[in-house]
Amino acid sequence: MKVLIVDDASTVRMYHRNVLEAAGYVVDEAVNGLEALEKALENTFDLYIVDINMPKMDGYEFLMQLRSEDIDQAPAIMVSTEAAELDHTKAFTAGANLYMVKPIKPLQMMTYVRLLVGEESV
Amino acid sequence: MSPLLQQFVSETRDLLQSISEQLLEVEKADDKQTTLNELFRIVHTLKGNTGLFEFPDLTRVLHAGEDVMSEARERPEIWDQALTDLLFESMDYVSSFCDSLEENNGEPVSDSKAATQLSKDLRAYLDGNNSEANAEATDSGAANEPQKAKKAATKTKKATAQKKSAGGSSKRRPPRAKGLPPEHSLLKVLPVDTLIEAWTASSPDEPIWLVKYSPLAECFFQGDDPLHTARSTPGVLWGKVENACATQDINDLDPYQCVSTFTLLSNASEDELHEHYRYVTEQTDIEELSSHHLLLLSGDDQNDALPEDTVDALCDAVEAIQFDTASDIATTALELLNKDLQAAAALRWVIAITSDTDAQENEAKEALIVVCQRLRHNQHLSGYRFSEPEPDEKIEERKEEHEPEESRLDTYTESTTDLSGADTEDLLDALVEDDREAFEHIVRTQGRILELDPTVDWAKGRLRATCNVLIKTTASLGLSSLIPALEEAVNAALSGNTEPLADWINEVIPGACSAVGAGSESNSAEDESRNPDNLDTQQGPEDTDMEATDISEESGEENPDESSDESTADEAAEGSSEDTESQDTETTEQPEIQAPAATAPVETPAEKQTADKASSFKPEPAVAPSKSVKVDQEKIDRLMNLIGEMTVAKNALPFLAKRAEEQHGLRDLAREIKEQFAVVNRIAEEMQDSIMQIRMMPFSFISMRFPRLVRDISRRLNKDVQLVIEGEDTEADKNIIESLAEPLIHIVRNSLDHGIEAPDVRKQKGKPATGSLTIRASQEADRVMIEIQDDGKGIDPEVIRNKAFEKGLIDEATRQRLTDKEAVNLVLMPGFSTADEVSDLSGRGVGMDAVRSAVDKVNGTMALESQVDKGTRIRISLPMSIAVTRVMIIESDNQLMGIPMDQVLETVRVPRSDIHTVKHVKTTVLRDRIVPLKSLNELLALPAEQIINEEEEHAVLVARVGNDVIGLVVDDFRGSVDIIQKPMTGVLSGMQAYSGAALIGDGSVLMVLNLKEVL
Incomplete structure (x- = not known):
């Protein structure tokens, strides 16, 4: 199972990577939407974890491209520090399947990731 | 410290640097918006990062910073220098927080008070400015008065504390002329009783x-x-x-x-x-x-303790000087309040002040206003800026939306019995609590996504993703009994009819998907029917048609709306945000969902552009993280040491070859060893080069501090200075670059403090009001040149001459003899400081000689040129690396010693007859220049005479020490060699005559002379 973390903050990427790798996922990273799009074109991922605010291409734009170009329709979680409802709607409209507010607790993240990638529970 | 924390600290430092660059940019930039957007993004990222850790103080400051940035992004006009200062201060706090994190191994020693103060100041800024907007937006009634006063207060806040003169005349000031005094962190912790007691005991006129x-x-x-x-x-x-x-x-x-x-x-x-x-x-x-500093609200922070109308009524009463009313209001409100709250403290202040019979009416009012302002501030800590009617509703709506969600979840699942999903409920109950929650949340969310506008370009992909999620999630939990129905529904959805899918979702989570197919799915249905390459079209074409007609009927009233929506997409987006969630009415929902979709193409390219622009400002942030590795310096130092030993070891090979040939007569072997040596030598040299390269750092590492430094200092001195930095990518060894930081800061301070004149003085002299300061780094051969040039008043050589003479640094003869240029360079002498008065910034008596000794320490040289009223130029020349030193080996009294090559000017043989004694000093004339000679044996107190060769010539090494040239008489020269110099440690560290020691090829130790000390 392969997960792409799209976030401009290296600390957040590392945090997510730590959690996911501990759970046995293969993790790749992208620092902005543009890089993520390139990676999505070359590889297949089982899940995208996407930040909103990023330079060059933000999370919304990335998701819209991901969905519209029919590049990948794998589940995507949008993560942000904003809890505002408006952002949720924007995220879902763009193509996110789940909206989570940072920081995500490791257990919570693992539960959701496991469900979203369709991995059988133990 | 955990790797994650290390990563956090290092990223935070990078982000802080970017913030600081952008902050400086904002002040200059014509296009503030771009910079503000970028600033917001960085602060936002930083705040997001802190959320991963438990650093409440840090998060508090950054959160406040983010809010201010967000506000500034909306309304750039609120930006002023005071805000920049405040943000700089906040970033300094973050930076020192990181320092403490590193020092204390992940356990920060945080200054909570400072954090609270900073976030308060930041928020005060927010509210203060916001009240301006409020005052404009609403009628400026009596209730707004305190807010206005507060706004004025925030602006003049800093100045007020010192203004009140001691002794205090009893001159009455109008109540609101005075601002809100800053909250003193020390007083802030006192219980309100103590404060009130102190206040009552003091008189407002006495400090x-x-x-x-x-x-x-x-x-x-x-x-x-x-x-x-x-x-x-x-x-x-x-x-x-x-x-x-x-x-x-x-x-x-x-x-x-x-x-x-x-x-x-x-x-x-x-x-x-x-x-x-x-x-x-x-x-x-x-x-x-002033006694107003005492008017503090200590206690617990809770921002919704008092109803707004109570606060307003209180303020009204104070404004109307109806103290009895105010006291009554406060007394009543206090009874209902937790006594530990800050709001309660405010009320007690009101009661205390109104009952203080000694106080003058004006003074009491003044004090009451301060208390009311603080109370308002405290009560509106968050949410106050939403006080315009609409956003307020929005917040409440949002709150409502959030809270009942979970309870709704419970009630619905409990009441599923009356729906057909009894089995489903049992199934879900069997799941682990966490899984069940997650599953429900995911499915509910997909239900929501299904309701969204299906007309967007990517709706098809989105739908497919939603289907994927539902299938995977359900499968993941082993809810196999739900799957057949789901698959059917998914197939229907992919071929254009989402109704079964919505039904399925509703069955699993009742009420999760309200937009049951019909209207919203219309376009995707059309879309799908146009697409022949669809998945198994289970639904007949009639179905699709039916759907389509359904829609045209239903959405007949909406269509005109829609078309106009597109032209005014932005407004629609705003409009829609007000009625955020309207699940029951399709009419409102349509524009709402439409709006973000329609705006998206309009908005995102713009965002993208700004982001692109913003990134082109910066020297390109570390975009590809995988390409660089952060390594502990110790590891590199260790590599450096190893290669040093390697160099020594390899240098033993020629000796070995010599021995093979001379002692054992193995010429062939000797030749082979030499050949092998050449190979090893080449590799070792390349290795050394590469390792040195790792240690190289760009000049920007220190120069990036200067913009801020110059800005801060010039503002404090009320001078106008333009800073130019050139050659930031010039590289030098880390140690050199680091050792340069302090001296450069000192020089820059000197320039700003003593060099560049105040604007009016400059104008009088016919110079542009804005002074200029240029810092230039460049590489010349194997040296790095740093040049600092200002166009200030320069250094008057006459003044320096006199001063040096007064201080006894030079004698009368020297004073007459010195050229202007030499005189100016006297400021580099130890104990010389030209500042007539010690200032806050420089001139602490350390002066330029401190700079010089720092430069000397890394084998650098510096020179100073200055012209009165034209400016000063300081040139510093530094070696690129101090790791490897090239030394000249000399022999004296049968000992080998090294002299750093960069001090050696030339080596000459001087016939004994050419050595003259002038005024008891041995000298010789070298190309028409008199060179004083010193015997090394004599200097080192070695008893032997210097050896002279057959031609009666002395070996003289001409060296430059500081700015003097001397000839060192030695026994013989032995060529030059690269060494890795090790500092003298332990008992040897006291030996000033040597700067270090190194191993040379034959395994013996070579002592490197510190000529400056020896002489």
Whole structure:
């Protein structure tokens, strides 16, 4: 199972990577939407974890491209520090399947990731 | 410290640097918006990162910073220099927080008070400016008055504290002319009773004094009795004793040392206090406060403690000077309030002030206004800026939306019995609690996504993703009984009819998907029917048609709306945000969902552009993280040491070859060894080069601090300075670059403080009002040149001459003889400082000689040129690396010694007859220049005479030491060699004559002379 973390903050990427790798996922990273799009074109991922605010291409734009170009329709979680409802709607409209507010607790993240990638529970 | 924390610290530092660059940019930029957007993004990222850790103080400051940035992004006009200062201050806090994280291995020692203060200041800015908007937006009724006053207060806040002069005339000021005094962090912790008591005891016309007395540790031996001194302070209102080193273990405490500090509040006169503390003046800090500083709300922070109308009524009463009413309101409200809250403290202030019969009406009102302002501030800590009617509703709506969600979840699942999903409920119940919650949340969310506008380009992909999620999630939990129905529904959805899918979702989570197919799915249905390459079209074409007609009927009224929506997409987006969630009415929902979709193409390219632009400002942030590795310096140092040893080891090979040939007569072997040596030598040299390359750092590493430094200093001095930095990518060894930081800061300070004149002075001299300061780094051969040039008043050589003479640094003859240029360079001499008065910034008596010694330490040289009224130029020349030194090996009294090659000018053989004694000093004439000669044996107190060769010539090494040229008489020269110089350690470290030692090829130790000390 392969997960792409799209976030401009290296600390957040590392945090997510730590959690996911501990759970046995293969993790790749992208620092902005543009890089993520390139990676999505070359590889297949089982899940995208996407930040909103990023330079060059933000999370919304990335998701819209991901969905519209029919590049990948794998589940995507949008993560942000904003809890505002408006952002949720924007995220879902763009193509996110789940909206989570940072920081995500490791257990919570693992539960959701496991469900979203369709991995059988133990 | 965990790797994650390390990553956090290092990323934070990078982000702070970007913030600081952008902050400076904002002040200059014509296009503020772009920079503000970028700033917001960085601060936002930073805040997001802190959320991963438990650093409440840090998060508080950054959150406030983010809010301010968000506000500034919306309304760039609120930006001013004070805000920049405040943000810089906040970033300094973050930076010092990181320092403490690193120092204390992940356990930060945080200054909570500072954090609270900063976030308050930031938010005050927000509210203060916001009240401006409020005042404009609503009628400026009486209730708004305190807010306005507060706004004025925030702006003048800093100035007020010092303004009030001692003695205090009884001149009446109009109540609101005075601003809100800053909250003093020390006073902030006092209980409100103490504050009120102190306030009642003091008179508004007399200043009160905050005395901080920190006795010296050894004060007991000087006959001091700190406790008695503190207790007998005249006019004490309040006092406290603190342990200066609270963390110290009781067993480590030295009872003969004083570790206490005293903080006291006094209303005695300044003279009395100074008289009392006259023997310990340097241990006391007496700060002037006005009685208004006492008007603080201590207690717990809770921002919805008081209803807004109560606060308004209170303010109205105060404004109308109806103190009885105000007191009544406060008394009533106080009964209902938790006494520990800040709001309660405010009410008690109101009661205390209104009942203080001594106070003048005006003074009381002044005080009450301060209290009311603080109360408002406290009560509106968050959410206040939403006080315009619409957003307020939005917030409430949002709150409602959030809270019932979970309870709704429970009630619905419990009541599923009356729906067909009894089985489903059982299934879900069987799941682990976490899984069930997650599953429900995911499915509910997909239901929501299904309701969204299906007309967007990517709707098809989105739908497919949603289907994927539902299938995977369900499968993941092993809810196999749900799957057949789901698959059917998914197939229907993918071929254009989402209704079964919505039904399925509703069955699993009742009420999760309200938009049951029909209207919203219309377009995707059309879309799908146009697409022949669809998945198994289970639904017949009739179905699709039916759907389509359904829609046209239903959405007949919406269509005109829609078309106009597109032209005014932005407005629609705003409009829609008001009625955020409207699940029951399709009419409102349509534009709402439409809006973000329609705006998206309009908005995102713009965002993208700004982002692109913003990134082109920066020297390109570390975009590809995988390409660079952060390594502990120790590891590189170790590599460096190893390669040093390797160099030495390899140098043994030629000796080996020599021995093979001479002692064992193996010429062939000797040749082979030599060949092999050439190979090893090449590799070792390349290796050394590469390792050195790792240690190289760009000049920008230190120069990036200068913009901020120059800005801060020039603002403090009220000077206008344009800073230009060139050659930031010039590289040098890390140690060199780092050792350069302090001296450069010193030079820059000097330039700003003493060099560049105030704008009016400059104008008088016919120079542009804006001074210029240029810092230029460049590489010349194997040296790095740093040049600092200003166009200030320059250095007057006459002044320097006289000063040096007065200080006894030069004699009368030298004074006459020195050229202007030489005179100017006298400032580099130890103990020379030109500043007539010691200023806050520079001129602490350290002066340029400190700079020079720092430069000397890394084998650099510096020179100074200056012209009166034209400016000053300082040139510093540094080696690129100090890791490897090239030395000249010389022989003296049968010992080998090294002399750093960059000091060696030439080596000559001087016939004995050419050595003359002039004024007891041996000299020789070299190309028409007199060179003083010194015998090395003599300098090192070696008894032997210098050896002379057959031609009666002395070996003389001409060296430059500082700015002098001398000839060193030695026995013989032995060529030059690259060495890795090790500093003298242990018992040898006291030997000043040597700068270090190194191993040379034959395994022997070579001592490197420190010529400056030897001479």
